[in-house]
Amino acid sequence: MLSSVRSASVSGPQAHPVLVETHVSNGLPGFTVVGLPDAACRESRDRVRAALMSSGLRWPLKRVTVNLAPSGLRKVGAGLDLAIAVGLLAAVGELTQEQVEGYAFIGELGLDGSLRRVRAAVPLVLAAGKRDVVLPPASIVEAAVVPGVALRCAPNLSAVVGALRGENGWAASPPASAQGTRGAVDLADVKGQPLARRALEIAAAGGHHLLLAGPPSSGKTMLGSCLVGLLPDLTPGQSVEVAKLHSLADVEPVHLSFRRPPLRMPHPSTPVVALLGGGGPRARPGEISLAHNGVLLLDELTEFSRSALDALRMPLEEGAVRIARAGERVCYPARFVMVATTSPCPCGEGGTPGSCRCTTASRSRYENRLSGPLAERFDLRVALSRPGAEDLFGGARGESTSAVAARVARARDVAVARSGGTNSLLGADQLSRLAPMSLAASRLAERRLRAGALSARGLHRAWRVARTVADLDGAPAEIDELHMAEALALRSQSKVSRGARAW
């Protein structure tokens, strides 16, 4: 007797649909699994047998052959346990082929018949095709983000069999945990720092990369983590992308419903392979891919190794990271807003003239770590100073995250309507067409160019930022002089330390 049951398996960065064919015949009792199963997959036999017996079903004393098609593809992991068990039951006659036809079965079996969580649930569900998917309860919440698929939950094998036979319904899915708040820190909790708040708003509205430079305890990290709260909710398509990447990387999901953009804050000692991706046997996505459609916060930029910072250049340029490994080439998306914090000098006081006590050598060494192609990618560079006593204890409460986020959302909508993406993605040719400058603004830019304070590439970057500033300011057709002045002012702030010394 033959049965075929649908499932899916992850190999490398991809998930593939798998057809589990089970053939039962007379002969010496045996159970063989073919189709390049890996060690965990081969052990399915013992797990399935124990699960069947624990569920009160009979283990057939026949010759059983299980084929995991496509046979040439390596099958990894224990996620095919449930499909093998159901296939066996269908081949033996406990279930009919029609009963199992419209489903895909994904799950690991425990010896007592319970269903266990599988890794990378989201890609598996995506690969299982347009049919109902039976999943263990622990994986249902993760995979719930995938649209257009009905997810069936069952706590153990006998529940699955009962539901398939029609004796009982499917179990209720466990509820998703509470939707995470809009970022852990509210912007209103940050005291003072008017320039930095404005820069955050601009960075969120246009997707521009931001550098915050300031002495210790000036609130840089706090401000950086506020940015993710200002970004709008993810679209369904973006949610699925983010969920897929998180699933592949096997990261404990923080916002289980993946509606909010992710915030990744890698530690400076993170190795390059964990930052970019490609580690592990399955070429897992790295931090930058996990930050896709979200924010990558690099705290203490100078503590990162030079190789890590160099390696970030290409993904920043292309919006994707290409990983070439022995067996395969993988390309993970990596388009994020980068926020970095740094001190102006090793002692931290370089921002105030006359207070820095570093030697010239240590200072130039420190600045060299910051220089180079990565430093140019920051369109907004803000110098922070320590909040004064009146800021900390009195002072008007600044705008809250939700107020600013509303403005950001409006500006983003305008930008998307104009060019199909955020302003940071505008190409040089698109700038003159879609973001014209008023006469006064172009004169201001020209003055700066002549004075040597702006290069041609710098001009384009400032232009994009100016367009975002204009969008936040009611989106006039032309960029005004004030917008350009603001964009230029927010570009050059963090040379404070170098300038204060170079007098």
Add this chain to the structure above:
Amino acid sequence: MTSAAGRDRAGDKELAASIALAELPRMTPAKLRRLVVDNGPVDSWETLASGCAPEWISRSRTGETDLLRLWSTAVRRIDPCDRLAVYRRRGAGAALWSQPSYPRTLRQDTSTSGLVFSLGTTPLAGAEPSVAVVGTRSATPYGRDVAHELGRALSAAGVVVVSGLAEGITACAQQGALSSAAAPPVIVAPGGVDVACPLSLSPLWDRVAGRGAIVSEVPLSGRPDRWRFPWRNRLVAALADVVVVVESHAGGAALAIADAAARRGRPVLAVPGSIRSSASRGSNALIADGCAPCLGPEDVLVALSLAGQSPLAPAATGASGCSGAQDGGRVPSGATNAGVGGAGGHPVAPDERTVLGALEDSPATLAAVTGRTELSIGRAALALDRLVELGLVRDGGGWWCLASPAPNDVPGTYLAGLDARAVGARTP
């Protein structure tokens, strides 16, 4: 300050011997003084060459026997006449204490070595008064401004400005002294006169070597090691008639120079600074301890005449050269009165007027300006831009402050001599 070249063969011999003695390993100013001043240099050299020990060595600590051995081997390798020829070839001068080209202020000093090397010509041997302008490496724009002003005014008044060279106050003082085409400045080097230290200020070093002089007690090619800096500081104090401390952190090297000067009975002046600024903590402490405050170049000139060293050329541009005269002798800071409408009569817009008012108290970043004036970022940035163009406000890498209306100074051009690399760091 080239030595009495070739005319006095005995003098040449003495000089050659002194130079050779100075080049012995582990030579210190105190030891060199004993060899050169207490004995004659030629005698000392011959004593060492013959392997005998000068009596003061045998009297001193153990461990000096190693020194003697070191010296006797070194003596055999060095040829004094050859060394003198090398110095002459490289254009470095040397002056012995007994020669007329020895700096006037060092004549009575018992802690210097008795032999001073130099590069370039300097009037230190003559009757011109000399003033040391010293301060911290990490200075505020105010301090740099004042140092530059003092350097310029004093040099214009015919006073030789002496200092070590480091980023910050001393670099600005040297810049100021160079910018007036009168008395040349002098840099005291921590190493040999041919070793520029710090490297980042090499252009300034070369300009001073061209217009003024570099002096040192360390022979040519001596490394500017850390343990030579205290000797350099003492030499700065010894060379000066008056010492002015512009800005100093608590415990800065400038305070050590002030100390050395006080020990020699030279007057020390200190420029007062904001009590909130850590860069003025040391200089304010000096005033609290009894030094006279320096409120402008005139105070320095008064201190010089009280010390009996009036400048030979009374300041021709005395009234206007010291821009403090506008405010009755105060160090220029309040440019608003002169500035608004004063820069060639340009009309100043209301935004710009507000920003000027905000900058009156102290330099500020853009964030502080927007905080003080309630203008939006764009308007404040535009206003600052226009004010910089008009010359009323100066930009020091993110900190804006009022530009002092010094007549010879176009704001920003005196940066030209400083490290072009640091200033030329443009935003890409």
